[in-house]
Amino acid sequence: MSKQVTPYKNSTLGKKEQVTQMFDTISENYDGLNRVISFGIDVKWRKKVVNRVNDVKPEKVLDIATGTGDLAISLAKTAAKKIIGLDISPGMLEVGRKKIQEKNLAGKIEMVLGDSEALPFTDNSFDAITVAFGVRNFEDLEKGLAEILRVLKPGGIFVVLETSVPTKFPFKQGYTIYTKTLLPVIGKMFSKDRSAYSYLSKSASIFPYGEDFNNILRKIGFINIKNKPQTFGVATIYTASK
Numbered sequence: 001m002s003k004q005v006t007p008y009k010n011s012t013l014g015k016k017e018q019v020t021q022m023f024d025t026i027s028e029n030y031d032g033l034n035r036v037i038s039f040g041i042d043v044k045w046r047k048k049v050v051n052r053v054n055d056v057k058p059e060k061v062l063d064i065a066t067g068t069g070d071l072a073i074s075l076a077k078t079a080a081k082k083i084i085g086l087d088i089s090p091g092m093l094e095v096g097r098k099k100i101q102e103k104n105l106a107g108k109i110e111m112v113l114g115d116s117e118a119l120p121f122t123d124n125s126f127d128a129i130t131v132a133f134g135v136r137n138f139e140d141l142e143k144g145l146a147e148i149l150r151v152l153k154p155g156g157i158f159v160v161l162e163t164s165v166p167t168k169f170p171f172k173q174g175y176t177i178y179t180k181t182l183l184p185v186i187g188k189m190f191s192k193d194r195s196a197y198s199y200l201s202k203s204a205s206i207f208p209y210g211e212d213f214n215n216i217l218r219k220i221g222f223i224n225i226k227n228k229p230q231t232f233g234v235a236t237i238y239t240a241s242k
Contacts, residue, residue, distance in 0.1 A: 058156075161236075
């Protein structure tokens with residue numbers, strides 16, 4: 001298991017409560033900062049996630065840690081009749097609901113306040129489940145993944161988009177410099193929460209990726225596990241099934 005990192009060093013709150021507080025605070029700036037921090041490449045990564053989901057022609061999709069709904073909105077391009085975006089942050093969900101209304105997708109996408117480690121859904125409910133840049137924020141990673149396996153239908157697909165660390169020169173060195181030096185500075189320039197983007201960079205650097213994350217998925221009970229690094233390894237798309 002990965003080392004526990006929390007957004008606020010001096011807080012008496014647990015990681016889950018701290019993450020909720022952090023995302024509530026940065027919700028209004030989150031989309032713009034994502035584009036700046038990733039140089040817009042995150043849009044391309046999400047399109048690849050959507051393509052993988054669309055391969056199974058799902059009717060019902062769950063997007064966990066949906067945030068402001070970027071991936072949920074993109075998933076509306078699939079065959080899905082119903083998409084549920086779940087997040088623990090009311091602030092992020094509120095921004096997402098406005099975006100969904102503007103795109104006239106309220107009839108297809110529902111935003112739900114909920115905990116990824118105690119999903120408010122029955123067993124075998126979804127044809128596809130996605131998480132983009134969210135699993136590293138789980139307080140109990142294995143508990144959250146077990147919940148996902150529970151609500152995924154047999155034969156359904158689970159797709160994770162998450163940050164990872166490049167292993168080859170010079171991308172590894174460049175990534176280290178960027179995440180430890182530039183990313184926190186950019187976050188401080190655009191966000192009133194000075195701890196948020198320091199946390200995001202630290203949590204990304206220690207999160208298990210590649211075969212390490214594959215092994216955790218296997219331990220939980222997922223099958224057909226594959227991972228494909230993106231953009232020199234700064235992110236990875238994982239797919240698994242039940």
